[in-house]
Structures are given as structure tokens and as C-alpha cells.
Amino acid sequence: MSSRNIPAQIGRAVIALLAVGALAGQAGVVWAANWVVEHHQWIADRSIALQFEPGAELTDYAEKAQFSAEGEIYFYASRPEVVPALEFDNYCSRDEPGIGVLGCYRLQEQRIYLYDVTDERLSAMEPVIAAHEMLHAVWGRFDPATRDDLAVLLEEGFAQLPDEHPLRERIVSYEEYDPNSRIPELYALLGTEAEVLPAALEAHYANYFTDRQRVVALAAEVYGIFDSFGAELDSLVADLDARLVVINSKKAQYELDAEILGADIAIYNDRVSRYNDGEDIDGAENFDTEQANLIQRQDTLRTERQEIEGLIDEYNALLDELNTLNQELTELNQGINITLEAEEELDDIDTVEQAS
DSSP states (O other): OOTTHHHHHHHHHHHHHHHHHHHHHHHHHHHHHHHHHHTHHHHHHHHHHHHOOOHHHHHHHHHHTTBOHHHHHHHHHTOOEEEOHHHHTTTSOOOOTTOOOOEEEETTTTEEEEEOOOOGGGTTHHHHHHHHHHHHHHHTTOOHHHHHHHHHHHHHHHHTSOTTOHHHHHHHHHHHHOGGGHHHHHHHHHHHHOSOOOHHHHHHHTTTBSOHHHHHHHHHHHHHHHHHHHHHHHHHHHHHHHHHHHHHHHHHHHHHHHHHHHHHHHHHHHHHHHHHTTOOOTTGGGHHHHHHHHHHHHHHHHHHHHHHHHHHHHHHHHHHHHHHHHHHHHHHHHHTTOOOOGGGSOOOOOOOOOOO
16 A cells, blocks of 8 residues: 555555444434434423422421432422412312312323412411322323332332221222222332331332431321320320219219108108197107208208219310310311311310200
């Protein structure tokens, strides 16, 4: 090969490389176009999230629930809105007594709506609901194969829950309302309210939370408030029931003794009256003893009546406490958008009347 041929050969090599580069560029454009088409939702989510201005309330929810950067993207991409109570049913409605709807993810709009919880005692519930709905938004992006794989893990996680865990009862309510909701709801519920999960499922949720236990703790805090009220109400009702048994027993005995005493006094008075009219009455010499005995029985009954009245006063004071707790619990239920049917309302127990 002569030196003169080198430039020509190098030139062809450069041309060949450029040609290969051009072909590669064309393939890259096609590949990139296909990627964009296949990942349009991924791109749209990030674009919407970047443009969305959440405000202090929503960022507070995300912070308290410990959303990861990925979790925040799906939350903000859903353009969450906190809706006042009077308007909430326009966005999220479930006309079922005893069920509190605090948020929803509307699939067609790909938007999250959150109930404005104004009761300060229940403020921990808001980030829990925000996280719950964020997970629904995430679930809405999964392909069928991913959902099938997760369904196995979700059922495994659900099976591990303690028998008394509140989610066992709640998932039944979801299924009764919509038989197809079990797996999507388990995905949102377990992710926000189950303390212990299979390792693979825990790793999955780590994509959306920096510390999932924080949102679980917030849920437990709210349910603890209701559990505390429930325990106190149960204790008061049991105490009132026991006291009522004693009061009714003592009242019945008092009324029987009073009736017998009344009859004995009537007999005594009749005998005295006939004696004073000059009639010969057997045992008239014992009138003073009989009178003293009757007066003693009257005093004893008077003491028993005072005791019963004291027991009734204590009962009615506890009853006032129970009715106050009932009212507070009703307000708490209203605070999480729960309406009770008439037969389910926490009715006041009637006061006990004093002995007559």
C-alpha cells in the first residue's frame, strides 16, 4: 500500500463511520419516539407535578406522611384538592350510613379530592387519607402483570394481619360496596395502615415513602382516639347497667316494704279509732309498742329512700357523662364525614326517677 492511498482510505473510513453514525441516529430517533409513546404517562406525571403549586396544606400532608420524591410526583400529578364538607359530595360520594368517605381518586380525571377535616383532634387523619389516595393514583398506572404480582403480595400481607386488626372489617365494607375493589383497596390500606408487611411488599412501598411507619403511626393515632372513646363508653354503660340493677332491686324492695307498712299503719289506725269509739279491742294495751314499732319502720324506710335517692343521683350524674361522651363521639364521626342511621345513633339513656 503506497503512501498516496492512505488519505483515500482514511477518507472512505470516515465516510463509512459517518454513514453508520447517521443510521444509528435514525434508529435512536425511532427508539426515542417509541419510548415517549410508551412512557407518555410517566412524562405527563412529571410535567404536571412540576407545574402544580400545592400550597402549604398539601405540602404539610406530604411531609407528615413521609412521601418520597416519587410519591410526591404521583400526589402532585393528581392535582389534589382539599374540598370543604358542604361541597365534598360533589366530588366523592358514597351514600352509605356508617361509612366515612374522606377522599377519592377519580380515575377518569386522574385527580385526588380530600375532605377538609376541621376537627383538630383528627388532624392526623388528613395525611393518612392523602397517602391512601396517592397510592390509588400509583395503582392506576400499573400494567395488569404488575397488578397480578402485587395482588399475591397483598393477600399475603392481609393474611398476616392480627385477627382483631380493623382493616379486616373495613375491607369487608369495601367489598360489599364494590366486589372488585378488594385488591386496589388493600394496596392503599396496607400501605398506610399495616405496621408489618412481607419484605417484598415493604420494599415496593419504599418507592413512595421515605418512612412508611410514620403514616401508619398517624393512622393508629386517630383510631386510638376512637378506641379510647369506645372503651370509656363501654365502661360507663357497664357501670350504669350494674348500678341500675341495684337501684331497681332496692326500689322494688322499698316499694314492697312501704306498701306493707302502709297497710299495717292503716290497720293500726283503724284499731285505735275503734278503741277510741269505745269498742273493746284485743291487745289495746300494746298500742304504744305497736306505734313505736311502726315509727321505727318509717324511719328505716326513710333511710332506705335517702340511700336510693343517693344511688339515683350518682347514676344520673354518670348518665350525663355518658351522654356528653356520646355527643363528642357523634361530633368526631361527623368530623370524618360519617352519618349514622336513626337506629344507629348514640341515643341518650333515660334518667332514673326517684322512688315515690
